[in-house]
Amino acid sequence: MKKAAIVLVPLLVFLGMPLGTALIITAMSAPAVGQQLQTLECGGVAPATGAWRAPFQQKYTVSDRGFGREFHPIHNEWRMHTGQDMVSLPGPGPVVSIGTGKVAFAGQMGGYGNVVDVQHSEGVVSRYAHLASIDVTRGQSVEAGTKLGVEGTTGTSTGEHLHFEIQIDGRAVDPMPWMTKHGAPLNGKAVAAASQTPEQVPANVEEGGVGFTLPIPGAPRKDSLHNEALPIPANIKKLYIEAGKKYGLAWTLLAGVGMAETAHGRNTAVSSAGAQGHMQFMPSTWQSMGTDGNGDGTADIHNTADSIYSAARYLVHEGATRGGGEGVKEALFAYNRATWYGNDVLYYAEAYGGGIVLGTTTDCTETSGTSSRNLPPLTDARAKKVLTWAAEQDGDDYVMGGEGPDAWDCSSLTQRAFSQIDVSMPRTAAAQRDWLAAGNGIRIKPGEEKPGDLVFWDSYLGPNVIGHVAMVWDPATKSTIEAQSTNTGVGHFSYEGKEDKQIFEIWRVGNVSDNPSRST
Template sequence: MKLLALLLGPALALTLGVPLGAAAIATTVVAPAVAEQIRIDPCSAYPDQTNIDITGGEEAGVGFALPKWGSPRFQSLHSPAQTIPARIKALYVAAANRYRIPWQLLAGIGMAETRHGRNNHTSSAGAQGLMQFMRGTFAAYGVDGNHDGRRDIHNDADSIYSAANYLTRSGVTRGATGVVRALWAYNHSVSYRNDVLFYAWSYAGKAGQIVVAGDQEDCGDGLGDGNPSLPPLTSGRVAKMFAWAARQRGKPYVWGGTGPRGYDCSGFVGAAFRQIGIRMPRTAESIRLWAHKNGYRIRPSQARPGDLVFTNTWRGPNKAGHIMLVYNPATHTSWEARGAGVRIYHYTDFAGHHLYEFWRIGNLTD
């Protein structure tokens, strides 16, 4: 959703190996109205990103190519990508499927860190396990990958699943810039980042393509609970959205649908808000991040008509994959586009999910 010029920073960082803050941003001439929208909210200033089909996805607008490596490189210049033991590759693939990231990216880290466990020793800095976690980082982001009831920094499954968890929590699915930031969080080294990306693409092969199930735009860091001082949507604007939603009742769920013949989940919610002059990003996760700047989080018991509900589904446990528009909190019902098409459902169907958040959007003007 950002201008090409706004994407030049991460591109330069990848190509030249310079920190993001040092990358020059080129000047692009845009219409005054568009420039003002960029100033107010760059995430919602431009239309949908290019869609990349994701198997099993519930909405379009999700997906971007993993960025290529840049320079400088270090390890990969003298140590080519080694074959991956079958057991370790199976763990990479399983963890990648769980967190919806490319297995080749995990393999790139595993290669850079320990040669997929062949050099699995505690580092001079104290990092441990196949994916080389520091104790403090593992305590914060470690998960039980083999489901034995405990998290073990030296267990290969726990280490690999924890790396996938850490990458997604660090924003690896937020476009090329997100990949750069996540790899920097993993290891504060530009050459390390480029080595990992080189190895990842090596495992993809010459004809391979690596697609990240994520959003090209960066809609914020997702920290905090928003701005509760924002006034909520007026009842009149909520009623206008509901009147429009009622006219869409029965239309089919269509992957990538933004109307008027059919919708996917975020396409439907975005279209509903456009009826009252509010433009949102394309995907559920992008809208969730956007809400941190344009709304505030509430408890489920505080829900009122017009609020949004986000839950994780196909994008893994740390990302919103589905979005709902609260209709009647007394009956826990919501307007949604999902399997049976556009109609009223129960948002409590997702109450047991890892991510289950309620957000109130401010009474914004476009």
């Protein structure tokens, strides 16, 4: 699709900000003007989405020894350093390909020691040097995440590390901005072993294009050792499927709970603890989690549809869509505080076919950081850089799970835009909001927003879950730059009227950076 012309006139509001707004921002910004603070990370492992990824699976540090003239520690002279040095944590780890390609070289190369070169499309070559061992051969095809070898200290090296290079048509370029531009900033964060391209995203994965499989059942188990998974009545299965779709859960997880609790309604007697209904809710929990599942206007603890929908809501509330498999296990433990119970449910879910949870492998909650740290707001110059990049995508398509370069969903566009200034956000809109609340952002009152702020509201995921994010373009007209929908694609739209949504929040990204010592 041809991209529309880029118009950046609204960015002039940076210079013409009303005095009152400027005073508000000053009051919130005790740290020095322009000071960048370290980004607070979420728990879990970042999903590897898109065409490119980091060359490590585990956490790593980015060395100060980067691209450009550096003093050589062995030759004791200034030399051109053609890559970026990196060290995995806590010790030498596997080195993986950053993208799809073919191994162009695998062997020894002078001072580089053991080297693997991967030839990608459009003249791009990625180089991995000083490896302790090599696991691929010349001519072998690799995908993003394929193990190439193990980090080492072969060749001219003073310690275990990875020398990582990017070459374009045979000329080395700085890998830091190149990786950021391609959606895989070198920020030190652990990344899942395998990448997902939009074509590989499961068909039922929607917002964010992020999904993870249900965890396998572990030990101990109890009831499932002698009670096998029973057939599910058609009308009950239909409710599991519908509730699972609404709340982003694999329907089999709800079926696992239904089997563990009442054998899908075969035994709905009040338990000795006082739990009631198809999914066995305690009345006290029902007061806050009870949901009208059948649309009759009443949340009835004894109504099967209401009970199943409420169970889905409760599991999501307790973190089943955050933190990958561990989040699912923690949600099941909250449902019934016994490890064996969660394993029973997962055993039954696996028996019914398993499935995908629409969520993220990262866990970004307000308790993962501190929302009270005194954050300076994102500088105008950095916000302008974010919006300039976003505007260049005007006219691109909207695709659920799209990761670029010409197709996006709302949260992938936002994630990639902020990566241009060395800020890494989680992948989904809901997780991005939680990331901000965890200590990386500042809540803004409606009417006090400025360009580059993020607006969140509930969407197709239901009234209790954030499902959309947009970047503020011009507060005066309440215009945005966003990936809006399949029909409209990426462009300039409006958030006017969204204040009436069940969830409507505006957040300002703090002046944070994954590498605050580096200029962005």
